[in-house]
Every structure is written in structure tokens, then in C-alpha cells.
Amino acid sequence: MSETLPVAWLVRHGETEWSLTGRHTGLTDLPLTARGEMSARDLAGRLQGIGPVRVYTSPLQRAARTCALAGFAAGAVTDPDLVEWNYGEYEGLTSREIRARQPGWALFRNGCPGGETLAGVGARADRVAQRLRGGDGNALVFSSGHFLRVLAARWLGEDPSAARHFVLGTAALCALGYDHDLTEPVIRLWNQLPQPAP
Numbered sequence: 177m178s179e180t181l182p183v184a185w186l187v188r189h190g191e192t193e194w195s196l197t198g199r200h201t202g203l204t205d206l207p208l209t210a211r212g213e214m215s216a217r218d219l220a221g222r223l224q225g226i227g228p229v230r231v232y233t234s235p236l237q238r239a240a241r242t243c244a245l246a247g248f249a250a251g252a253v254t255d256p257d258l259v260e261w262n263y264g265e266y267e268g269l270t271s272r273e274i275r276a277r278q279p280g281w282a283l284f285r286n287g288c289p290g291g292e293t294l295a296g297v298g299a300r301a302d303r304v305a306q307r308l309r310g311g312d313g314n315a316l317v318f319s320s321g322h323f324l325r326v327l328a329a330r331w332l333g334e335d336p337s338a339a340r341h342f343v344l345g346t347a348a349l350c351a352l353g354y355d356h357d358l359t360e361p362v363i364r365l366w367n368q369l370p371q372p373a374p
Contacts, residue, residue, distance in 0.1 A: 248318075
């Protein structure tokens with residue numbers, strides 16, 4: 177694998193009250209918890225040495241604050257395509273609460289009434305992937321879990337529903353890149369979580 181091939185580093189935002197309790201957090205603009213802020217600061221060390229990068233962040237405060245605490249706010253471009261999935265009527269509900277209403281429900285199969293379609297999220301991911309591939313050098317992206325999972329699926333040329341296979345924790349670090357050349361997109365790193373405090 178050539179070290180000169182560009183890498184798109186992905187960061188899921190730090191913990192919020194709703195991510196902690198498993199509530200679907202789409203466009204609700206929640207702050208980070210104290211632990212979420214601590215893990216966002218920890219990202220500065222984890223991202224040390226990635227070299228000059230183009231930085232993009234979701235406009236939602238949980239991603240933008242993670243970006244700032246990690247030390248990448250200067251020059252970061254706010255990209256509305258990086259917002260989380262709009263869960264419509266399921267916003268703020270846990271999967272268990274949703275399955276009580278709709279038995280057998282799965283986000284990547286059934287979507288959310290009144291919300292964004294999987295195809296819509298996939299189209300946003302395609303636009304982001306195109307921007308990441310179109311620039312020079314490495315990139316760093318701060319966003320939310322389900323969107324980043326769809327982005328990874330689309331980076332590989334897979335259907336957006338393949339995102340169901342990519343689990344992603346808060347403050348997780350991932351890297352999308354290439355194998356031998358730019359025609360071979362791969363996942364170089366997935367779901368690297370912060371080390372627990374001693």
C-alpha cells in the first residue's frame with residue numbers, strides 16, 4: 177500500500193445525553209456531555225501526525241464542538257451534507273421504543289416515517305465522497321454515526337444499506353483510503369475508540 181495515497185479520516189462526535197441512552201439523534205442539536213468533551217479533547221492526540229488536512233464538519237454542535245476540542249476548528253468548512261439522518265417521527269426514540277410501534281423495524285431496511293430516505297442519505301454521502309476524492313491530500317470529517325456509516329458504504333461502492341454492517345461508537349476514529357491506487361477504495365481503519373481512563 178502506498179503511503180502517498182490520500183486518506184479521508186472520519187470522526188464521530190463525542191457522547192451526548194441521547195447517544196448515551198440510545199436515542200436516535202438526527203437534527204436535534206444536542207451538546208456533548210462532560211465525558212463527550214473529554215473524549216473529543218483526546219482526539220487531538222489520536223490525530224497527531226496526520227499532516228495537513230482539509231477539514232469538514234457537520235453544522236450540528238455535537239460535531240462542530242468535537243472538531244474544535246480536537247484542535248481542528250481553524251479553517252474547518254461547515255458542510256450541511258454532513259448532518260445526521262433526519263429520523264422524522266422516530267427522532268428521540270430508542271430502537272426498542274420504535275420496535276414497540278413497528279415490530280421487526282430496522283433503520284437501514286425500513287427508514288423512518290416523516291424522515292429522510294436511505295436513498296437521500298446515500299445521495300448526500302455520494303456528494304461528500306466526491307468532494308473528498310476531488311481535493312488534494314488528506315481530509316478530516318466530523319459528523320454523526322449513521323451518516324458516517326453510509327459514507328463508508330458508498331466510499332466502497334456498496335448500497336447505502338450495507339452501512340448496517342459498520343458499527344460506530346462515539347468519538348470513534350476511522351480512515352477511508354485506497355489499496356494500490358485510486359481505483360481501489362478501502363477502509364483502512366474502523367471504529368478506533370478512545371482508550372478508557374485509568
